[in-house]
Amino acid sequence: xxxxxxxxxxxxxxxxxxxxxxxxxxxxxxxxxxxxxxxxxxxxxxxxxxxxxxxxxxxxxxxxxxxxxxxxxxxxxxxxxxxxxxxxxxxxxxxxxxxxxxxxxxxxxxxxxxxxxxxxxxxxxxxxxxxxxxxxxxxxxxxxxxxxxxxxxxxxxxxxxxxxxxxxxxxxxxxxxxxxxxxxxxxxxxxxxxxxxxxxxxxxxxxxxxxxxxxxxxxxxxxxxxxxxxxxxxxxxxxxxxxxxxxxxxxxxxxxxxxxxxxxxxxxxxxxxxxxxxxxxxxxxxxxxxxxxxxxxxxxxxxxxxxxxxxxxxxxxxxxxxxxxxxxxxxxxxxxxxxxxxxxxxxxxxxxxxxxxxxxxxxxxxxxxxxxxxxxxxxxxxxxxxxxxxxxxxxxxxxxxxxxxxxxxxxxxxxxxxxxxxxxxxxxxxxxxxxxxxxxxxxxxxxxxxxxxxxxxxxxxxxxxxxxxxxxxxxxxxxxxxxxxxxxxxxxxxxxxxxxxxxxxxxxxxxxxxxxxxxxxxxxxxxxxxxxxxxxxxxxxxxxxxxxxxxxxxxxxxxxxxxxxxxxxx
Amino acid sequence: xxxxxxxxxxxxxxxxxxxxxxxxxxxxxxxxxxxxxxxxxxxxxxxxxxxxxxxxxxxxxxxxxxxxxxxxxxxxxxxxxxxxxxxxxxxxxxxxxxxxxxxxxxxxxxxxxxxxxxxxxxxxxxxxxxxxxxxxxxxxxxxxxxxxxxxxxxxxxxxxxxxxxxxxx
Numbered sequence: 001x002x003x004x005x006x007x008x009x010x011x012x013x014x015x016x017x018x019x020x021x022x023x024x025x026x027x028x029x030x031x032x033x034x035x036x037x038x039x040x041x042x043x044x045x046x047x048x049x050x051x052x053x054x055x056x057x058x059x060x061x062x063x064x065x066x067x068x069x070x071x072x073x074x075x076x077x078x079x080x081x082x083x084x085x086x087x088x089x090x091x092x093x094x095x096x097x098x099x100x101x102x103x104x105x106x107x108x109x110x111x112x113x114x115x116x117x118x119x120x121x122x123x124x125x126x127x128x129x130x131x132x133x134x135x136x137x138x139x140x141x142x143x144x145x146x147x148x149x150x151x152x153x154x155x156x157x158x159x160x161x162x163x164x165x166x167x168x169x170x171x172x173x174x175x176x177x178x179x180x181x182x183x184x185x186x187x188x189x190x191x192x193x194x195x196x197x198x199x200x201x202x203x204x205x206x207x208x209x210x211x212x213x214x215x216x217x218x219x220x221x222x223x224x225x226x227x228x229x230x231x232x233x234x235x236x237x238x239x240x241x242x243x244x245x246x247x248x249x250x251x252x253x254x255x256x257x258x259x260x261x262x263x264x265x266x267x268x269x270x271x272x273x274x275x276x277x278x279x280x281x282x283x284x285x286x287x288x289x290x291x292x293x294x295x296x297x298x299x300x301x302x303x304x305x306x307x308x309x310x311x312x313x314x315x316x317x318x319x320x321x322x323x324x325x326x327x328x329x330x331x332x333x334x335x336x337x338x339x340x341x342x343x344x345x346x347x348x349x350x351x352x353x354x355x356x357x358x359x360x361x362x363x364x365x366x367x368x369x370x371x372x373x374x375x376x377x378x379x380x381x382x383x384x385x386x387x388x389x390x391x392x393x394x395x396x397x398x399x400x401x402x403x404x405x406x407x408x409x410x411x412x413x414x415x416x417x418x419x420x421x422x423x424x425x426x427x428x429x430x431x432x433x434x435x436x437x438x439x440x441x442x443x444x445x446x447x448x449x450x451x452x453x454x455x456x457x458x459x460x461x462x463x464x465x466x467x468x469x470x471x472x473x474x475x476x477x478x479x480x481x482x483x484x485x486x487x488x489x490x491x492x493x494x495x496x497x498x499x500x501x502x503x504x505x506x507x508x509x510x511x512x513x514x515x516x517x518x519x520x521x522x523x524x525x526x527x528x529x530x531x532x533x534x535x536x537x538x539x540x541x542x543x544x545x546x547x548x549x550x551x552x553x554x555x556x557x558x559x560x561x562x563x564x565x566x567x568x569x570x
Numbered sequence: 571x572x573x574x575x576x577x578x579x580x581x582x583x584x585x586x587x588x589x590x591x592x593x594x595x596x597x598x599x600x601x602x603x604x605x606x607x608x609x610x611x612x613x614x615x616x617x618x619x620x621x622x623x624x625x626x627x628x629x630x631x632x633x634x635x636x637x638x639x640x641x642x643x644x645x646x647x648x649x650x651x652x653x654x655x656x657x658x659x660x661x662x663x664x665x666x667x668x669x670x671x672x673x674x675x676x677x678x679x680x681x682x683x684x685x686x687x688x689x690x691x692x693x694x695x696x697x698x699x700x701x702x703x704x705x706x707x708x709x710x711x712x713x714x715x716x717x718x719x720x721x722x723x724x725x726x727x728x729x730x731x732x733x734x735x736x737x738x739x
Contacts, residue, residue, distance in 0.1 A: 120592055124599055129646040132591065149646060180620075183588060183649040307640035 008136040009038035009167040011174060012100065015143035016044050021071050023047055023062060023426055025055040029075025031115060032102030034167040036073070047426070047455065050447035052079050054419040056086020056157075057445065060095050061423030064406045065381055065431075067220075069150050070095070070423065075102040077115030080122070080161070085413055087126040087157045092410025093241060094218060096155035098146045106134060106163040119161045128156030136169040141177040148179065153186040154305045155218060187304055189329060190321030198276070198300045198317045199333035205274035205298065207342040208234045211257070211286075214241035214409070215279020215303060216323045217402035221245070224327035225278065229253075231331070233339045235346045237265040239280045241409040244399025249378075254346065255398075258286035259545050260391040263353035266543065266551045268346050269294055276300040279323045282313040283410065284547070284568055292550035302326045353556065355395050362536040363512050365389060365464045369436060370396040371515050372462060375523055380404065380432040381424050385417035385441030387471040389464035391541045393436045404431075415444030418461060422448060425457045432460070432523070439465040439492055449502040452528050460522055461504075461530040463495050466537045474540040478558075479565045499530035509533040576631035580609070581655045583639070584731055584739050585624040586616070588647040597624065597648070600641045606630040610728030621649065623739075627706070627729050652739075654731055659739070664703045664727040666691065667713060670720035671698035679719060686712045697722060 006014065012035060016024070025047045028036045039046050049055040052074045059070030070090075074083055080101040090097045103109070104116040120132050129149050131142045146158040202208060216225055222245050229236050229252050236246050237257040246253050257265035269275065275294050279302065280286070287293045290312060299315040301308070302323055309318035319326055357366040369392050373382075382397050383406040384390040390407060399405040406424055408416040421435035442463055452459055473487040496506030505525050509518045509532070522529045544555045548568025587593045594613060601608055612625040628635075635653060642651035671679050676698065683690065683700050686708065692699035702712050706729050713724065733739040 121595065124592070124596055125603070130592070180588075181646060184646045305644065307637065307644050309640075311637060 003170055005170040005172065006174065007034065007038070007168055007170050008133075008139050008162070009034040011136075011139045011171055012143055012162070012167065013038045013042050013044060014174060015140060015147075016071065017042065019069065019147045021069070024071045024073050025049055025058040025062075025423070026073035027052055027055060027075070027079065029077075029079045029102060029115065031076035031104055031164045032073060032079070034164060035100065035102060035162065047451065049419070049451050051445065052082035053085050053415065054445050054448040054451065056083045056097065056099060057089065057413075057416050057419035058423035058426075058448075058451075059097050059099070060086060060090050060416075061383060061406055061420030062427040063095050063097060063423070064420070065403055065424035066427035067403065068096075068427070069147055070097045072097065072099045074099070075115065076104050076119070077117045079115075080117055080119040084123060084126055085411075087123055087159065089408050089411040089413040089416060090157040091126055091128065093408065094155050094214060095157065096150040097157040098150050098160065099157060100160045100162055102167070103132075103161045103163040105165040107165070109163070119159070123159050126157070127159045130159040130161065132161040133163065133166050136166050136171040137173070139166070139171060140174050141179065144177070145179050145181060149181070149184065153184075154215070187306070187321050188325050190302065190319040190326040192329065194317050194319045195326065195329050196333060198319065199330055201274060201298050201300065201317065202232060202234075202276065203335060203337050205337060206339060207272045208232065208274040208276070208337075208339060209268050209272040210234050210236040211275055211277040211280050212236055212238040212242040212245050213277060213280025214239065217242060217245045217279070219279065219304070219323035219325075221278065221324040221327055222402070224324055224331065226250070227331060228327060228334070232334060232336055233343050235268055235343065237261070237268060239283065239286055239409070240394055240407060242280060243394065243402065243405045245402040247400040248398040249400060252343070254350065256394050259288070259547070260394065260541050260543065261286070262355060262395070263543050263554060263556055264346060264349035266545065266554050267349045267353070270552045271345070272297050274298040274300070276302070278302045278327065279304070281308045281311065284312075287313060288545050288568070289548055289550045292552070357539075359512070363509055363515060363533060365466070365533070365535040365539060366392050366396055367512065368462065368464065368509065368515055368519070368533045368535065369393050372434065372436070372519050373397045375516070375519050376432055376434050376460075380434055381406065381428060383407065383417045383421040383424060383433070383435045385437040386412045386414045387438045387441060387469065388466070388474065388539075388541050389436055389438045389470075391471075392464070397436075414438075414441035417441060418445050418452070419448050421459045421461070422452050422455070422457060425459050426455070433458075435459055435461045437461060437463055438470065439463055439467060439489055439495070440469045442495075446498070449499065449504055449530075453503045456527065458527055458529075461499075462519075463530065463532050464535055465492065465495065465532055466535050466539070467492055468537060471541070477538075477540065479546070479563050481562070495530060495532035504528045504530050507531045576633040578629060578631055579655065580627060580629050581635050581653050582661070582729055582731055583626045583628065583651060583653050585626065585642065585651045586649040586739070587622050587624055588649070589615075589620055589622045590647055593622070593647045594624075596645050597642060600638055600645070601626075601628060604630070604634055604638055606634070606638065610726065612728040612730060625728060625730055658734065660732045660734060661705050661729055662703055663706045663709050663729045664701065665709045665713070665724065666699060666701055667716055667724045668692070668697055668699040668722040669716050670696065670722060672696055675719065679716070682712070682715045688712065
């Protein structure tokens, strides 16, 4: 008679089902076989990826598109080390993930056994929390804690390192083991006296700006943000990841601010007398020069993470709490101030400094993206890679809903776009999902075309192909005397034919006249599609604020003079 | 901007943490990422076997330290982390110091030791080992007075601290 008790791997899958996990993304290996075995015949769908980085980005895209926890399952050693970029990407953008790594048997840990790596040690700086499971009886508690930690508070990736002897051992009890997290608490409501002070300052402001970040989107604060903006007549700017929380078509939305943000958003930041950040961490991409940022303006910061308050920008009022809860506390205290002159001023800037691009000559990336957004519609989910195409997409893909805009912000991870789109499409099967990628980033994870094809996912990939690592080329062109070094992607394959080799329908755009027709055909095709858009090679992204410079030093067009090398980071 | 708000100073930090593997690395990574050098570190059991106490002395900017404390408190396994540098708390440290000491200089060494209530823990031909406890500053002073003898070896426990009276650390 066999032992009917569950083994560790089965218990792990039980908890996944209890947690409502639909998909597990991953790639097996020796140490993960017991867990893959436990998935057979269970009501959790396994998505076999071609690389572990792809698996984690898929779980990430799934999580961002749905608001649920994304799950990846990989093996020990290189399987686990291949997840590091995905973990870092999710940590930087506060995305809830549970990543389970098979591990060599516990008696081999530290003995350099085959495919044995110190996964905890390698990943400490890239996770919200992690576990090395040493006792099979801990599995139910560890798994439940992992899901709770991943999704609660400021979300993030949680890693579970699972030795093979533990996943294979029998456990006596699946019972409801209590969490043991005495060092972890989740702030909800903010301090009422700070909120009263914020209300007083907002009321007194004549030129207020609301800065909407990813935290507001994670908290689901769209109704509260909209009410605040409309009641107070307070124009709103957004970070890259805050896009769409306030629909970008809203008259008081100024779009994205920062390095490649709209001129009117940045002008508003320079002139405002109050800025209130909801769930943004004043990233260097939006602040430019810390000492010059919104000089003289009152600064209010709402964040669920106390470590973000006063981290880089010193604020007048810091409120720790959930964005939705804090705004709900704040709204009843507010009475409309007098901002009409300011709203008019901002509207003039918007009229006088629109986003624009040259339309003559070769195909322009912005033209492709603008047309793509128009044809795909406001309900479509867009993912991007990282680089010039990402910034053009941020500018020309007006977003109406934050879950419809998925991009690697803090980490800036090339290769994110395609796997994220696969995860998003699985999570939102009814949605139209479009991946806008660059020719550089796409080639980092393009093996996932096979995953996409296998699942018959109707993702539409548009490669903005300028045969360059374009953002670096832009910097070398502007700040390094056009000394191009390591940016020419000579030897790119024919992406349309490559797609066909994977069984994905391939299209090409080579002339401006193709743009609308080809994109229309691609979007209407009932299945996975790749469009290779051959765009002008030397276009640069504007507006641009050189890294570390003040927002008032924004460049609206290519500079005539030679520029100093930027003082900020990349 | 304002140099004084981030002036370099020595900080005494107490952490109450879950007694689990890996906690020490997580804590150390927060310091190293901000370029803080840890001068001393003591990890010990507490009255409750589920938790450990860490006492850390580290040198760095005050503002940076405030940020570090927030980041330490953010760690799931850290129950709390506090800076006691500017508070009146019980502070003790122990040092073992082995000096060169020929018999004819023993009397001189004992005089210094007596002034610091230090104990002789090992006496051999040509060497003397002393044990001293007290505040870190007292230990520093004791060390400097023994230096002329020639210090062969020294080891210090690192600072221990505890809140006074009804306060809990």
